[in-house]
Amino acid sequence: MRRSFRLAIPTFLSALLVASMLAGGGAATAAGTGMAPYDPTHAGGTVTLVAAAAAGSLDPKINYTAEYWELYQASYDGLLGFKYGDGKSSFEIVPDLATALPVMSNGGKTLTFTLRSGIKFSNGAPLTVADVKASFERIFKVSSPTAGSFYNGIVGADACLKVPATCKLDKGVVVDPKKSSIVINLVAPDETITSKLAVPHAVINPASAPVKDAGTTPIPTTGPYMFKSYDPNKLLVMVRNPYFKEWSHDAQPQGYPAEIDYKFGVTPTAQVTAVENNQANWVYDPIPADRLNEIGTKYASQVHVNSLTAMWYLPMNTNLAPFNNVKARQAVNYAIDRAAMVKIFGGSQLAAPVCSFLPPSFPGHVDYCGYTKGATPDKPAKAWAAPDLALAKSLVKQSGTAGQAVGIVVSDDDVNKQMGVYLQSVLNSIGYKATVKPISGNIQFTYIQNTKNKVQISVSQWYQDYPAASDFLNVLLGCASFTPNSDSSINMAGYCNKPFDAQMQKAMGFGITNPAAGNTLWGQLDQQVMKDAPVAVAFTPKQLDFVSSGTKNYHFSLQYKMFISQLQTK
Amino acid sequence: MIAFIGRRFSAMIFVLVSISILVFLIFFATPGVDPAARIAGRNADQQTLMQVRHSFELDKPLPVRYLSMMRHLFISRDLTSYVNRGAKVIPQLSQAIPATLSLVIGAAIIWLLFGITFGVLAASSKRKWLDPTISFLGIVGVSLPVFWLGEVVNLVTQSKLHTSVFRWVPPLGYVGLSVNPWQWFLHLIFPWLTLAVLYAGIYVRVLRSEILVVMSEDYIKTERAKGASEKRILYKHATRMSLITIVSLFGLDFGALVGGYALLTEVVFGIQGVGKLTFDSLQNFDLPVIMATVMYASFFVVFMNAVVDVLYAVLDPRVRRA
């Protein structure tokens, strides 16, 4: 998986944002409102998607990749879902298999749902509340990646995490078949719980689904499409679910294609060629650098570019020389030419230089840059303009780390390797002896997390889970995310600053009661932590989708990217 | 003779076992390959990580893990991938074999055709310019990096000239023979040619020099003295004798290629054969698949080696005592 797989999980916060935008009525970028009504004249045909590699297990409780979450949107449903709509509206949470948004009681600790009636799984079995309870227990039984981070707040989850095999959520998920009601009990109020219930790990599977990772065996779906066959080396086939009837146009509208084929094992450049020649409808992998100009000129009408709230950044190990010295880390921040890195990524249309931790248009984001020519972390400029090599050199000298060896660990795909080579050049020019260490993209992400591997600096990416500042600052720089000697230690800088951590807890507390105050605090925390420079942020990337000339009705979801079920080929 | 064959084949088993152990040890000695965190998913909490490690037996000692993997691979035959969980390894391998066979057999026909024709021509032609020309082409053939040639072929047929001369060339990939024979042929024609270039070069060179060696043997001189025609000597004796070398060479090459040594060609042309499977599993650090493909490949290589050795022993009794 070359492309980073972080996904978006909006919270109440984004719902509030949308609400305020709509209420204010002054939103110039008219937040879209759902899909146009279904038009049967465009139904039919096969949509062919191409990718270099499959994304592993097809089990929706296991898979945690953007590649398949895009497909689950059109096939599986949870009690709640993300709205089919353009722009910010795609972050809106709507009732899906539940009849309405949950009724909150008990100080936000109890959520009550009513299940829709008359829905059947793609194997013909009716959907019942028993399936709902079994699906929540299944999260723990199959050791879902987010079992411990998203669903640990359900009553009884702690026991399930310890002994998954015998997981029972009798107190956490209480169902009543007569009333079709589902009551979810939480240990503590959680402002992000509705988001967590809307993502694929919380979808409803039949109670008969295997209590282990189903792997390549498809599990019956509820949405307009079901999985017919899956061979990770060749092909994934989705066909219409014969039992599907549209129950909510916002949550799960009828789809257009009669069949969706996902072909694997096609190199990115061959994917582009296939789409140009109308042999496929869409390219999954990032477009190779040498094809960008071609598709931007000859096929401009088939290109869709959308902003992402994400960053490319350089985590620096704050526990290892030379980057255990704050001056050395600041030197890197001053030295990197962010415009040059944007060039490597594909030019200014596909990325923008930044040096704040929170991406532009993200809650809490403040336009500032402490590491550009003529600015300091205490007197930041508005935006990044140019690197300051002279200052970087003198900082390295002051730090006394000049002449030290620095290893840069990058993925071995072309763009990441180029970033590494560029970075090496920069580090050498400010007084280090740098080497690039490109390693397979499949292990780089876990490799750079483990302190055993003594990684000094690396190139990594982060895509939002949900638009809340805590997902960037607390997840990536919080003490809780740092576990020495573990491959799962997302705080790659190993940065643990107790007072800063306490401030972040305070900001998260504001999130429930006073989001505006919370975001102001996050903005200050961003600037505060960047004075310490545990990382260097390089740029914020954009999503480029390239579709074939016959592919119409392209819509982009901030949550799951392209709406595959809405593509029209007729 | 039976004893020799017995010894040769028990040695073969020894080699296969050593390779499997080496692969296993090298894999787990590589830093950063521990699959647990990759299986568990990003930012998984430490408890989930432990459960995954336990369910994949990654918390057991190495010898136990090795034996368990071998049991799943050879006895219960239900070994599953670390990366595409639930994907059984053996069906993946058996599904990849037809593509590899299609590629290798087609290429072999081409290279044998060219290799033998031009090899004999080079060794026998009366035309002064023919031998140096063929020899030169042979040298170029063996000097081309296959993956580079493949990429250049792709550049020309898929892009630069795709709108004119090569309009008929389908996208990269593989279409099964039973699915559509004509598409099968079109998809494979350039991979065949690319792979065949190297081997045609080798076979031309080997055959040419073998024929020349045989032609200078005493018995040929005797034949010639007896008044046999040059044509008869060339085809009846020299070519036939030289073909023995070609056949044994072919055995080794074919075994290696069927085993997945056409890796680079398969990768460049996107053919989902054994080589591509090996390549992908190496990229993914997917040990179960690596192990299966390596065992499969080494079996073919070692087996063909043993067969060729036995054949030589049949032909030359001195070897048997060695």
Add this chain to the structure above:
Amino acid sequence: MALKENSEAIFSESPGKIALRTLRKDKRALFSLAILGFIVAISLLAPIYSHFIAHTDPFNSTLDATTTIGGKVVPVLEPSTTGLGLGVTPIGPTWNLRGYFLGADGQGRDVLARLLYGGRNTLFIGLSAGIICIVLALLIGVVAGYRKGWIDAVLSRLLDVIWAFPVYLLAISLSVVLLTSGLTIGFIHIGPGSFALPIFIIGIVYIPYVARPIRAQVLALREREFVRAAVGIGAKDSTIIFREILPNIVPSILVFIPIIVALCMLTESALSFLSIGVQPPQASWGTIINDGLALLYTRPLVGIAPGLLIVLTAASLNLYGDAVRDALDPKTRARGDA
């Protein structure tokens, strides 16, 4: 021993001298040596070119560099200005030796300068790996063939293991180890990014290719009268090996050297294609091909030029190998009779 002298006595000159004389007259040998000489010379002159002619540092990224073409200053990496303005394209060939003769790569570096420096590494790796391979193969082949018995059995199985072993797995695994921490075996320490890794792996891979025929040759030689005679008069093993066996396998070795070096070069490029081997910012022809593949559609020359150089060098080596073989082996020379 007398018997061996006897065989030489047929000729008035030693076979070595005859071979050398034949080789000197062989047009193929002269031609290929000329090409090889040229390639080695320009590779060695790489610093001269980059410092004094092109004034460029081929190991330093210059993403914002500019150059002058026809009096106009243009950026070396030019962002697209047409259509949606997607992508950044390095400058193409200027065909001007003063800079970017063959264009720039994705880091704005002069491709020609990198090709020249890369040639040094490719040739060095090919030659070193070839020598390691032949020395080890000679050792294994001679010991196995001469000692016979269980030593032969063990060594032969070792060759089988090497032959059937998945090279790429070894290469990928070792490169992760090496890249990250370096490798220490006894007193030898291989630092990160060292050339020792590609040299070592490539050298090992082709050992069976050379060792097997040598072993067979030694086995056959051991049965020959002059060796038996030497054993009979109680000569020491080392004497027999150095005085009777080795001189007789020298011709095979001489034939193998150019072929193996060519093979090693080709393998180096294949390993670089898989991102194993020479590490950035260092270059070899293989890594430049790999860089060039990312530019194949916009600047195909970056990938094609090093490939052509590899073909040219490997073909010259093979051609030279042919000439050496023909000179050493009178049988194949007998072609004139056919």
